[in-house]
Every structure is written in C-alpha cells, then in structure tokens.
Amino acid sequence: MSGGVPESSRLRIALVGAGGFGTYTCELIDRQPEIELVGVADTDGGKARRLGVDRGVPYWTDHRALLDESDCDAVAIVTTHSTHRDIAVDAAAAGRHIFCEKTMAITVADCHDMVESANTHGVKLMVGHKRRFRPASAAIGRALTTDGLGRPLAVNVRGFFGRQITGFWRERSLCGGLLYWAGVHDVDTLRYLFGEVASVYAVLGPKLRPEVSDQEDAISVAVTFHNGMVGSLQVSTFYPMATYQTAFGFDIVCERGGISYNPHDHTITTQLEDQPPSVVRLEHNSPDGAYDKEWSSFAAWVLRDETPVLTGEDGLRCVEILQAAYLSAATGTRIDLPLDRNERRPFDG
Numbered sequence: 581m582s583g584g585v586p587e588s589s590r591l592r593i594a595l596v597g598a599g600g601f602g603t604y605t606c607e608l609i610d611r612q613p614e615i616e617l618v619g620v621a622d623t624d625g626g627k628a629r630r631l632g633v634d635r636g637v638p639y640w641t642d643h644r645a646l647l648d649e650s651d652c653d654a655v656a657i658v659t660t661h662s663t664h665r666d667i668a669v670d671a672a673a674a675g676r677h678i679f680c681e682k683t684m685a686i687t688v689a690d691c692h693d694m695v696e697s698a699n700t701h702g703v704k705l706m707v708g709h710k711r712r713f714r715p716a717s718a719a720i721g722r723a724l725t726t727d728g729l730g731r732p733l734a735v736n737v738r739g740f741f742g743r744q745i746t747g748f749w750r751e752r753s754l755c756g757g758l759l760y761w762a763g764v765h766d767v768d769t770l771r772y773l774f775g776e777v778a779s780v781y782a783v784l785g786p787k788l789r790p791e792v793s794d795q796e797d798a799i800s801v802a803v804t805f806h807n808g809m810v811g812s813l814q815v816s817t818f819y820p821m822a823t824y825q826t827a828f829g830f831d832i833v834c835e836r837g838g839i840s841y842n843p844h845d846h847t848i849t850t851q852l853e854d855q856p857p858s859v860v861r862l863e864h865n866s867p868d869g870a871y872d873k874e875w876s877s878f879a880a881w882v883l884r885d886e887t888p889v890l891t892g893e894d895g896l897r898c899v900e901i902l903q904a905a906y907l908s909a910a911t912g913t914r915i916d917l918p919l920d921r922n923e924r925r926p927f928d929g
Contacts, residue, residue: 591879593679594619594650596643596667597658598627599747601681605658606635608871614879621646622659643667647674654704654882657681660748661755665690668705672697677704677882679875683764684895686756687903687924691896698892706878706888707895711765712772713870715862716841719848720830721773723839723860728852730835732774735811737766740819741827750793756927757795759902763815766828768898770803770811776897779804781914782905789818801905903927 591614595602598620609615621640622628632639640646643655647670654677657667664685671678678698684707685691698705711717724732739762748754749761759767771777785798798816805811819827822844830841837852846862873889880886903923904915910926 589614589883591615591882592618592651592653593656594621594646594652594654594676595631595656595658596621596646597656598622598624598631598639599658602627602658603631605656605681606631608875609656611872612875612879614883615875618652619646619650644670647671647676652676654679654878661686661760662753665693668694669697672701672703672705675701675703677878679706679708679878680892680895681708682768682895682898683756683760683902684892684899686760686899686927688896688900688919689922689924691892691899692921695892695896704878704881704888705892706874706881706890707892707898708874709765709768709772709890709894709898710867710870710874712769713873713889714865714867715869716843716846716848716865717769717772719860719862720832720839720841723848723850724773724832724834726837726839726850726852729837729839729850731807732809732832732834734809734833735770735774736831737770737811737813738829738831739763739766739813739815739827741817741822741824742820743817743824745793745795745817750795752793752795755795756902757799757906758793758797758815758817759799759801759905762817762824763799763801763813764898764902766813767901768894770813771894771897771901774805774807774809774811776806777803777901777917778806779914779916780901780904780908782908784909785816799905799909803901 609617619638620632621643625641628639628641655671657680661683668678780803782801784796789797801813803811826844829843832839840849846865848860849857851857877889881888900919907925908915
C-alpha cells in the first residue's frame with residue numbers, strides 16, 4: 581500500500597515528456613494517493629534517464645517502446661503540442677487511458693483523431709485545462725450570479741505581460757502560435773464561463789521582434805458566443821508593467837452592472853447600477869487546488885467511472901477557437917464555428 585490506497589486500486593501512469601513541466605507533473609502526481617508513476621519516456625535520452633533514475637522508474641527514449649514494455653494503465657502527455665496527436669493515438673491503440681496537457685493539439689483535425697481513437701479503443705481522454713478551476717475563475721463565476729446584474733453582454737481579457745519566450749514556444753510549427761501559449765487558458769475559461777463560441781475574428785500586430793520567436797508579437801481576438809454576448813482577448817509578451825501572474829484580468833459588462841477581476845491584487849469587484857461597488861479579495865490564486873482537482877478526477881474517472889471534470893471534447897473546442905483565430909488572421913475574415921472536422925488551415929504548410 582501507498583498513501584493508504586491499496587496498490588490494486590491505484591492508477592499506474594507513465595509520463596511522456598521529461599522536460600521541466602514533466603518534472604513538475606511528477607510532483608503533481610506525488611500528491612495524488614490514487615496515482616502511481618511507473619515509467620518515463622522522452623526522445624532526449626539524457627532527460628529520460630535523469631527523470632527515470634530520480635524517480636526510480638524505468639525509462640525509454642520512444643513512447644512506443646514505453647507502451648510495449650510498461651505495465652502502465654494510462655499515459656500523461658507533456659510534450660510539444662505538435663506531438664500530442666501521434667502519442668495519444670498510439671496510446672489509445674495500446675489500450676492506455678490518456679491525460680494530455682493543454683494545448684491538446686494544433687489543429688482540430690488532430691484533436692478529432694485523438695477523440696475518435698480514444699472512443700474506438702474504449703479508453704478515457706482528459707485534457708488538462710486547470711485554469712477554469714483556480715480561485716479567480718470560481719470567484720468570477722460566483723459573481724456572475726449576483727442578484728440584479730442580469731445577463732452578461734460583453735467580456736474583455738487583458739493579456740499583456742512581459743516574459744521571455746523560450747524553448748519550443750519560440751517555434752510556431754511546434755506550439756501553434758502565441759495564443760496557444762499565452763491565451764489558451766483564458767480561451768478555455770471564457771468558454772467555461774459563458775458557453776460555446778459561434779464565431780471568431782482576429783488580427784495580428786506588426787512583427788517587430790523576429791529574434792525572439794517566429795510567431796506573432798501581438799494578437800487581438802474578438803469572439804461572439806452562441807448566447808449573443810461578445811468577447812475580446814489581446815495578448816502580447818512585450819509589456820513590462822505586468823508579469824504572467826498579474827496579467828489576464830477580466831472586465832465583464834452585464835445588463836445592469838459589471839464585474840472586474842484584478843490579478844495584481846486578486847480582487848473581484850462587482851457593481852450594480854447606482855450602487856457602490858462590492859469588493860472581494862481572494863487569499864490567493866494558486867493553481868495547486870486546480871491541478872489536484874483535474875488529476876484526482878482523472879483517477880476517479882478511470883478507476884470508478886466517475887463523471888470527469890474535463891474531457892477530450894473540452895480540449896478540442898478550445899483548439900477550435902485558437903485555430904479559428906489564426907485562420908481569421910490569415911484570411912482577413914470572420915470564421916464561423918464549428919470548423920470542418922479535417923480543417924488544418926492555416927497550419928497546413
């Protein structure tokens with residue numbers, strides 16, 4: 581036994597991706613009494629060996645070898661976005677359940693392949709979108725139920741911050757673009773709070789810093805939701821007045837008032853027309869509880885078939901919005917959703 585849970589009722593999981601976030605994922609798994617790490621794979625042999633030895637588990641340099649030789653029940657995919665589809669499809673074919681970190685993939689075509697493969701082989705597929713479970717998102721959701729506010733009409737997300745882009749994030753072919761890195765959490769949160777998106781229109785700012793990355797330096801996205809409300813999101817990493825942690829504030833216009841989330845001091849301000857504002861200060865906006873929620877849910881889903889908090893469908897719909905933004909920027913037109921099942925533009929070469 582480990583952590584009070586019999587080994588026979590624990591989820592044996594293998595990690596594909598032994599970089600920095602893979603190492604952090606091991607720490608997240610450590611906190612889950614129903615999950616046990618049983619293997620590691622990475623195409624970088626040094627990273628695979630380092631993490632495998634550190635964790636006392638077998639390691640491989642190819643995920644297919646891991647699937648052939650490991651006794652895992654599931655795999656956690658924490659590799660570059662461009663590799664998620666093949667790893668997930670291979671895992672499903674091998675009968676392994678899948679936890680895939682965001683972003684699910686670069687195109688909806690790849691996402692559909694992942695979902696369909698999981699369904700065909702009878703395995704479960706969860707995509708990690710933990711931001712929707714963090715304290716700030718929960719507090720915004722509660723504020724939206726304030727008596728008298730009425731229906732939300734519009735939302736704006738402020739995504740300007742200063743941060744050096746490093747690693748695979750610098751290459752659009754590997755990650756998808758700036759929005760796939762710095763906007764993906766908030767696109768998912770918008771969908772979680774306000775429902776499905778009906779259309780997307782986006783424009784890219786001028787490319788002034790080619791030495792930093794081959795993706796855009798700034799992007800502005802406008803969305804229309806099925807319920808009629810409108811939303812906007814702007815992202816750039818060249819804004820020294822904020823950090824990643826203090827960016828992505830929300831302003832929400834409602835029928836008879838508004839809501840504002842200020843990430844600088846973790847305050848949620850709600851104000852009705854002709855009334856003073858009501859301010860709630862959060863103790864923190866730590867991701868710890870959100871990570872625990874999704875990982876414990878994954879274990880409960882696989883072990884006891886409990887209803888999951890996230891699915892592959894959530895990951896697919898988020899990618900659909902992201903891809904539509906880049907397709908809109910490339911064509912100069914509004915893009916209606918859903919996208920075609922096999923849509924790969926503008927990432928098809």
